[in-house]
Amino acid sequence: MGGLMDQNQVFKIKRLDVDTGSRHLVVIHPDAAFELGVVSNDRVKVRGSKKTVTGLVLVSKKIVAEDEVGLPINVITELEEVVGTEVEIHAAEKPVSVEYIKNKMDGMELSAQQIRQIIKDIVNRNLSDIELAAYISSVYTKGMSIREIKDLTLAMVETGDVIEFDQEPVFDFHSIGGVPGNKVTLLVVPIVAEAGLLIPKTSSRAISSACGTADIFEVLANVTFTIPEIKNIAERVGGTIVWGGGVNIAPADDLIIRAEYPLTIDPYPQLIASILAKKKSCGVHKLVLDIPVGPNAKVESIELAKKYSRDLMLVAEELGMVVECAITYGGQPVGRAIGPLLEAKEALAALEGKSGVPNSVIEKAVCLAGMVLEMGGVRADTGRDRAAEILSSGRALKKMREIIAAQGGDPDITSDTIQVGKYSAELISDANGYVVSINNKSIVKIARAAGAPSKKGGGILLEKKMGMKVDRGEVIYTIFSDSRARLEDAVKLANRLKPVDVEGMVLERVLPSGRIL
Amino acid sequence: MGGLMDQNQVFKIKRLDVDTGSRHLVVIHPDAAFELGVVSNDRVKVRGSKKTVTGLVLVSKKIVAEDEVGLPINVITELEEVVGTEVEIHAAEKPVSVEYIKNKMDGMELSAQQIRQIIKDIVNRNLSDIELAAYISSVYTKGMSIREIKDLTLAMVETGDVIEFDQEPVFDFHSIGGVPGNKVTLLVVPIVAEAGLLIPKTSSRAISSACGTADIFEVLANVTFTIPEIKNIAERVGGTIVWGGGVNIAPADDLIIRAEYPLTIDPYPQLIASILAKKKSCGVHKLVLDIPVGPNAKVESIELAKKYSRDLMLVAEELGMVVECAITYGGQPVGRAIGPLLEAKEALAALEGKSGVPNSVIEKAVCLAGMVLEMGGVRADTGRDRAAEILSSGRALKKMREIIAAQGGDPDITSDTIQVGKYSAELISDANGYVVSINNKSIVKIARAAGAPSKKGGGILLEKKMGMKVDRGEVIYTIFSDSRARLEDAVKLANRLKPVDVEGMVLERVLPSGRIL
Structure with missing residues (x-):
């Protein structure tokens, strides 16, 4: 179908009051499409007097007449033409990467060049939603x-910006997520930085979770910075906690996630490449990865977590990075707090050495920070203790205040001054017993209903965790929200989902006669 | 994420100068999306004072302000609201069929109810392009x-209209396609109808081929009719050749094909279901299926063709239809003509008994028509001869004229009066030898470059077919087109693709001494 150019295919530009960003839309009448030999989702070249733009066809008889082409504002701008001008249109070939995606669907192994072409076409917005979804499904x-x-990792690195630090090696810590309340990054980064290692942490915002590290830290300081700013802050104070989406590192990741999200799939190879591409782009040499495992976590079995670890380490090695993985307990939320302000408060309290902070948060943070320290030269088996010492001495808190200040926040903030959502509701146990399970996914849904991650004050504070004894009438957890309406929604959802299971140790007594008391 | 309704999420309607048909688009500002807890491709409910509409979110900061919602014309109409009115927006759940699509991706078998839900959501435009592409990829x-x-077949039938004929049984003939020049339907239908069997043939237009049966027959008569009209014509003259896309039978097919086309995949189960759903919807009881096999045909091996046949017959049986399959030779184009006018001319010439019509066209048509006749009661092994007799006696031509007249065409048209594209170019052999191969896919590309199927006069007339001797300077094929520019493009493409291979019988002579003459 190449080269169907016909001198007579001339169309008048009609302005469409939309902006389709870097994805170009070209609206033509069904009769014109028929003449051109194209259908919706085919590509055409629109040739103006100065520029030529390739776009995806949308056939519609209601928007344009047969001799018109409907172009979004951005395409008209890019063509450097005005409304009413005539442009030529002819059919264009589809990107060669569509053929490679089909090869993957047929189970073939793709070459480096083919993978690079696919990622390039994704980043340049050359693939339609249909093609992008096919890529994700095939993987x-x-x-x-x-x-x-x-x-794939290298292709994702190459199609974005990279950060190069003067100091080497660069350390990092990353949790693959899937367990709510996992605010340990806010402890790990200052501990590691305080120990003198460079840890320029870039983190993500929540997509489907209750909050990402960037959402939490945003409560304390800015998280959006340019690459030179990140480099400057990290080299000055030893660490950052910034939003990775604020810079153009591995931009393919975001575009791919956007198409994965509606399908609620997270293809395994893509997950590994996404993590490592972002780390490679940030110049990381040594990385500790937290893989939480448990029912209703992202990784549900130890076996799968081991496979992740093995593959992550193999790929990292090929890329010249050293990765160590920690398989951690993800069977219930980490600590008590879920939601941006609640988690910031709990993390600060841990740094301040306040009582009442769950030991599980502190223990997880110092173990992981200890692994990073050992990768940085601290003698084997002493990393955890060194990390615990940095934390308990208050030096981690001091470093945290430096990072907050460097990122434009108030270094004098304390856990006591953080105000969480002003509306709250306590969820009460209607039975005596023990907490036998807490459903991560239900907790996330309720926290989101209460406003997290966008409404910073929304979230959940667990009073009871697994194995704890609960009496009838006791509070199991409290929901917080910035809005009464959202709180009501969240409570309704909580009553429906019942995320915390309380069971009596003796469920019922069966008497010898078979009568139940 | 259900039930995030917040009384404060009110937006002013901004009109977008587009029409997105039955797929609803809801454009909101990034800050509003963040507040609502939604991202692009999530679904939201837009609640007006009278109606509520569900739509797919497009997040854009350039189209709307934070307190505005951009709605296409069709959504505003459906809401029965006007520009500037305030509407409420809140997050909605994704269709349950997305979960089923994911199950299929995980390799699970889907229940009848799950399949029905997917097809219903496709027909109701409830699935986004991403979700639809994931469905197709998973299948x-x-x-x-x-x-x-x-x-799947039943679900496709149920979600569309059906045709019920008073006369029973209803016969049909269908070619799965993939080989250019396959105009035999224009012979089979009049032969079968003339024999007294009811054959209301609905056919398709070309998507990626040079022309479909509907594109060819459109040269001779109208092909777009309503269901009552089709029923009336078929019951009056015994047969029709109409465009299936003109009625709402198995509408899922078109929507699915639209997403398959950019991926150039044709999932096997979907192919079978598409054929049988359309036949079932048209009330067909007995069907002959032509499966052309050859390199560069849709089906490339006999083994695969046998699998198709077996599965088609098995599924058909479950649906109460009888299917017989003919595996035919598809290694080169059928007959000499490729393109709407050229094929109509060749088919009419065959019906008129003109000399010069390739025997392969006549033989294929009478064999297939004979199979239908035998399904209709003609004694085994005599169908072909009966069909040949109906054709050679001129009775098939008479019936064809009746069908043309009933569909609003000129019954006096003859093969001589058909005018093909006025521009033509002869492709000349530069060697002596024999035709050893003709590439179907290249032939289709050249015919399309010459204008087929939209420009009816565009196409190719083969002078030499496989096995024929060619002398240097002889014409191998002629390209026709309605436009000089298109012809030039087609010739350029032909010189690049070289669709016809001519090789000498003696390629080189090696003398005993090893010297090459």
């Missing part, structure tokens, strides 16, 4: 070899 | 059982 159903994942 | 990579294909 999900057919998988990728270690070699392919390595090439 | 392509994971396949379906016979039971699933049956349920």
Whole structure:
């Protein structure tokens, strides 16, 4: 179908009051489409007097007449033309990467060049939603070899910006997520930085979770910075906690996630490449990865977590990075707090050495920070203790205040001054017993209903965690929200989902006669 | 994330100068999206004073302000609101069929109810392009059982209109396509109808081929009719050749094809279900299926063709239809003509008994028509001869004229009066030898470059077919077009693709001494 150019295919530009960003939309009449030999989702080249733009066809008889082409504002701007001008249109070939996506659907292994082409076309917005979804589905159903994942990672790095630090090596810590309340990054980064290692942490915002590290830290300081700013802050204070989405590192990741999200799939090779591409782009040499495991966590079995670890380490090695993985307990939320302000408060309290902070938060943070310290030269088996000492001495808090100040926040903030959502509701146990399970996914849904992550004050504070004894009438957890309406919604949802299971140790007594008391 | 309703989420309607048909688009500002806890491709409910509409979110900061919602014309109309009115927006759940699509991606078998839900959501435009592409990819990579294909077929029938004929049984003929020049339907239908069997043939237009049966027959008569009109014509003259896309039978097919087309995949279970759903919707009881096999045809091996046949017959049986399959030679174009006017001319010439019509066209048509006749009661092994007799006696031509007249065409048209494209170019052999191969896909590309199927006069007339001797300087094929520019493009493409291979019988002579003459 190439080269169907016909001198007579001339159309008048009609302005469409929309902006489709870097994805170009070209609206033509069904009769014109028929003449051009194209259908919706085909590509056409629109040739103006100065520029030529390639776009995706949308056939519609209601928007344009047969001799008109409907172009979004951004396409008209890019063509450097005005409304009413005539442009030529002819059919264009589809990107060659569509063929490679089909190869992957057929179970073939892709070459480095083919993977690079796909990622390039994704980043340049050359693929339609249909093609992008096909790519994700193919990777999900057919998988990728270690070699392919390595090439995918490199392609994601190459299509974005990179940060180069003067100081080496660069350390990092990352949790693959899936367990609510996981605010440990806010402890790990200052501990590691205080120990003199460079840890320029870039983190993400929540997509489907209750909050990401960037959402939490935003409560304390700015998280959006340019690459030179990140470099400057990190080299000055030893660490950052910034939002990775604020810079153009591995931009393919965001575009791919946007298409994964509606399908609620997270293809395994893509997950590994996404983590490592972002770390590689940030110049990381040594990385500790937290893989929480448990029912209703992202990774549900130890076996799968081991496979993740193995593959992550193999791919990282190919990329010249050293990765160590910690398989952690993800069977219930980490600590008591879920939601941006609640988690910031709990993390600060831990740094301040306040009582009442769950030991599980502190223990997880110092173990992980200790692993980073050992990668940085601290003698084996002493990392945890060194981290615990930095934390308990108050030096981690001091470093945290430096990071907050460097990122434009108030260094004098304390856990006591943080105000969480002003509306709250206590969820009460209607039975005596023990907490036997807390459903992560339900907790996330309720926290989101209460406003997290966008309404910073929304979230949940757990009073009871697994294994704890609960009496009838006792508070199991409290929901917080910035709005009464949202709180009511969250309570309704909580009553429906019942995220915390309380069971009596003796469920019922069966008497010898078979009568139940 | 259900039930996030917040009384304060009120937005002023801004009109977008587009019409998105039955797929609803809701454009909101990034800050509003953040407040609502939604991202692009999530669904929201837009509640006006009278109606509520569900739509897919597009987040854009350039189209709307934070307190505005951008709605296409069609959504505003459906809401029965006007520009500037305030509407409430809140997050909505995604259709349950997305979960089923994910199950299929994970390799699970889907229940009848799950398949029905997916197809219903496709027909109701409830699925986004991403979700639809994921469905197609999942069926392509994971396949379906016979039971699933049956349920898929039924779901496609149920979600559209059906045609019920008073006369029974209803016969049909269908070619799965993939080989250019396959105009035999224009011979089979009049032969079968003339024999007294009811054959209300609905056919398709070309998507990626040079022309579909509907594109060819449109040269001779109208092809777009309503269901009562089709019923009336078929019951009056015994047969029709109409465009299936003109009625609402199995509408899911078109929507699915639209998403398959950019991916150039044609998932096997979907292909079977599409054929049978359309036939079932048209009330067909007995069907002959033509499966052309050859390199560069849709089906490339006999083994695969046998699998198609077996599965088609199994599914058909479950649906109460009888299907017989003919595996035919598809290694080169059928007959000499490719393109709407050229094929109509060749088919009419065959019906008129003109000399010069390739025997392969006549033989293929009478064999297939004979199979239909035998399904209709003609004694075994005599169908072909009966069909040949109906054709050679001129009775098939008479019936064809009746069908043309009933569909509003000129019954006096003859093959001589048909005018093909006025511009033509002869492609000349530069060697002596024999035709050893003709590439179907290249032939289609050249015919399309010359204008087929939209420009009816565009196409190719083959002078030499496989096995024929060619002398240097002889014409191998002629390209026709309605436009000089298109012809030039087609010739350029032909010189690049070289669709016809001519090789000498003696390629080189090696003398005993090893010297090459």
